[in-house]
Amino acid sequence: MKWLDHLRVRYTLSHYPIPHTAWENLMHEADIFKGLSAVERAHLRELTTLFLHRKTLTGVQGLLVSTEMALAVAAQACLMILNLGLDYFDGWVEVVIYPGAFQVTRDNIDATGLVSHQEQALSGEAWSRGPVILSWDDIAESLVTPHPGHNVVIHEFAHKLDMLNGSANGLPPLHPDMVRQQWADIFTDAFEHLQKQRRHHHSGIDAYGATAPAEFFAVVSEYFFTHPLILRQQAPAVYEQLVLFYHQTPEKRQTEFD
């Protein structure tokens, strides 16, 4: 029934267009979209339209999600799957947006079996087959003053891609032309290297990536889209694997832009 899917897509694109000015403003103001070709932008706009139609973006704690806010989330998420397709975000529908960092209580169980409650302030969270939860303050800051390797939308949606084949473990479903063992070796080496660097308080990329393989994949994805040159310099083999996985070369965009 491919033709039916095709008709549905055409219908959505023509009946739920993104407001032109809001789209152009976002494309010009946010660094992350700089360097995209006209064709890539047009494709990103289509994906973003479909994303907004298929997903529910809900503000909580009194936050009203404006068109501009919804676009900022959807377009950054869709940039990740620009050459993969929207199917990569199948299996869940909700994006929950808090005004700022949100408090969560977690049960921690230590080696002796002792359970303790821990309060944490988070800027984002991704649930397997469940919602993506984001802090608007953090999203807004990345749009206005981007810091290399910090982008909560990219981070949480990278977890979603990782979870496509089970729990988040730093190994998303690879393409047929990729070698699983190669990915595993390269990522394990780079992860252990970052752990060592963290112990010496001298890490080339955000040491949060050294907390778990899933966090490593999310953090290097943040660099890949926000500051690919740093990632290529610090972990060239990881960068190359991400080029193969995401099917894009953001470094080229940035070079052309610079």
Ligand SMILES: [Zn+2]
């Ligand atoms: Zn994370």
